[in-house]
Amino acid sequence: MATIAVENYLKHALLxxxxxxxxxxxxxxxxxxLAVVPGTATTMVKALADSGLVVHEPRRGLRLTPEGRRVALNVLRKHRLVETFLVNVLKMDWxxxxxxxxxxxxxxxxxxLDRLDALLGHPATDPHGDPIPSVEGTLNSAVYATLATCATEAPLRVVRVTDQSADFLTFAEAHGLRPGTTARVVDRNLPAGLVTxxxxxxxxFALSLSAAGRIWVEPADSP
Amino acid sequence: MATIAVENYLKHALLxxxxxxxxxxxxxxxxxxLAVVPGTATTMVKALADSGLVVHEPRRGLRLTPEGRRVALNVLRKHRLVETFLVNVLKMDWxxxxxxxxxxxxxxxxxxLDRLDALLGHPATDPHGDPIPSVEGTLNSAVYATLATCATEAPLRVVRVTDQSADFLTFAEAHGLRPGTTARVVDRNLPAGLVTxxxxxxxxFALSLSAAGRIWVEPADSP
DNA sequence: GGATATATTTTGACAGTTCAAAATAAATCC
DNA sequence: GGATTTATTTTGAACTGTCAAAATATATCC
Structure with a gap:
């Protein structure tokens, strides 16, 4: 059985x-x-390599093995289903x-996990729009445009917010930028680094280009 | 913050x-x-005493301090509310x-925990009838008669089953002995160690005196 | 292409939790 | 009340996961 530390290393390696x-x-x-010093990561990655969960390429980095990826996807699935439960059922702040x-x-x-998944109706994404890995271990990693890159003027729907910091999420929600909401880019000023x-x-309202890059969008039908 | 090991020591000390x-x-x-060798418990209890969570009386045992009791009750509250959630909401096997x-x-x-408690309607006991400590840290430890000690013939209601082993609980449920169900003792044969x-x-049907001692009951009104 | 900057690994140490086995204290038993 | 059993503590060692700091590759830059 993987320890908590092992699960965290694998999950972050996957992401x-x-x-x-x-x-x-x-x-x-x-x-x-993982918020550890580099030497700690080296030590741990070697141990993970001994367990067959990653391949360590010295001085270059690491890769997940199929088994390591399987464990990582299971942890990620738990993470995202739990988030969905906390927001949808317990009505907690996203x-x-x-x-x-x-x-x-x-x-x-x-x-x-299985019961939770059923209770939630087998959701495809969590409250941030992050895809939930399936039981079989598939992860939908579709890439979308962001508010930093999309066309201006056209109506958009927010599909994902890729920042887990509470401050950013609170800001986004305060401006109605949750998955499912709609908006349009009225101006993009690259020299100033601002998106309106x-x-x-x-x-x-305006936000920085770097913040805009964390809001993923798709074209919306209605204006 | 208490580690998992510390929480377990305190919880079992409380019980x-x-x-x-x-x-x-x-x-x-x-x-x-805790399923550890005695020497391990000694080491850990000394550390807990250094943290002010227990008082260690050498060669006699230990006692929880008010702070240790507070932490232990919080863990026990989490345990029992989680059990209640798993049975009542996720419909898992008790x-x-x-x-x-x-x-x-x-x-x-x-x-x-607070959200869970509200979702469940602030239950007083978990699915086994074990009392759930209140947020304020009070624990209702009323003592009941058991099937090994109660009067015979009179109608009874099961109020608590004090054995966490899956085998015993499955047996109890198969015979309708869950909190809330009713039964009566038709015979108690002490030499044979049997309760019918x-x-x-x-x-x-019959069960051993020792098994009967784990089923707590109160007088039921209707026969 | 040698000096410098950057990333990674190595080394030695430490905290927390555990076990095995020896040492010690307390309880019990003729 | 001395011998024996039982409970507890001590001692020495192991394992996991971490850090600090030194050593070592690798990349980059005139």
Whole structure:
């Protein structure tokens, strides 16, 4: 049985590998995702390699093995289903649930997970729009445009918010930027690094290009 | 913040202290409740004493301090509310939920606990009839008669089943012995160590005196 | 292409939790 | 009341996961 630390290493390795073309995760990125010093990550990755969960390519990084990926997807599935439960059933603030799920993901059994999944109606995404891995281990990693890159003026629907910090999520919610809500980009000022948005029947407001890059959107039908 | 090990030591110390008149818990009992060798318990209890969570009386045992009791009650509250959630909401088998709650009790925050408590309607007992400590830290430890000690013939209602083993709970449920159900003792044969029961519209069946001692009952009004 | 900056690994140490086995204290039993 | 049994504590060691800091590759930059 994987320890909590092992589950965390694998989960973060998966998240980083998803955002890298070749699946190679540099040691330093893993270390800072886990908030440990680089030497600690090296030590742990060697142990994971001995267990067959990752392949360690010295001085280059690590890759998940199929078994490591399987474990990581199971943890991620727990994390995201727990988040969904906390928001949809317990009506908790979506800005808080990430931290709660970080703990619960390691304590919940597969049996409980199945019941939770059924209770929630087998959701495809969590409250942030992050895709929930299936029981079979598939992860929908569709890539969308963001408010930093999408067309201006056209109506948009928010589909995902890729930042787990409570501050950012509280800000986003305060401006109506949750998955499912609609908005349009009225201006994008690259030199100033600003994107100006407008929600239906709302006042225009601005956010930084880097913040805008964390709001994923798709074209919306109605204006 | 208390570690998982610390929470477990305190929780078991509380459970053992409740069943001891003077609140003194012998080291060996604690060690076997936690499934560790006695030396380990000694080491840990000394550390807990240094943290002010217990008082260690060498060669006699330990006692919870008010602070240790507070932490233990919080863990026990989490355990029992989680069990209630798993049975009432997720419809899990009552024989399994103890093991699940052993993990979840250490991962659930006070914020989640409050929501869960509200969702469940502030229950007073868990599915086994074990009292749920209040947020304020009071624990109803009323003592009832058991099937081993109660009057015969009179109608009874099961109020509590004090055995967490899945086998026993499955057996009890199969015979309709869950809190809320009714039965009567039709015979008690002390030399043979047997108690014979009868459920309304059911066939008489027997169980051992020691098993009967784990089924707590109160007089029921209707026959 | 040698100097410098950056990333990674190695080394030694520590905290927490555990066990095995020896030592010690307390209780019990003729 | 001395011998024996039983409970507890001590001692020495192991394992997991971590850090600090030194050592070592690798990449980059004139």
């Amino acid at each position: 980083l590998a998803e955002r890298s073309p070749d699946g190679l995760v540099p040691m330093g990125e893993l270390a800072s995702a 800005a808080q649930v990430h931290a709660e799920a970080e703990q619960l993901e390691h304590a919940i059994s597969d049996a409980v 948005l407008r929600r239906p029947r709302g006042k225009p | 053992l202290a409740e069943r001891s008149p003077d609140g003194l818990v012998p080291m060996g009992e604690l060690a076997s409740a 024989a399994q939920v103890h093991a699940e709650a052993e993990q979840l009790e250490h991962a659930i925050s006070d914020a989640v 029961l009868r459920r309304p519209r059911g066939k008489p």
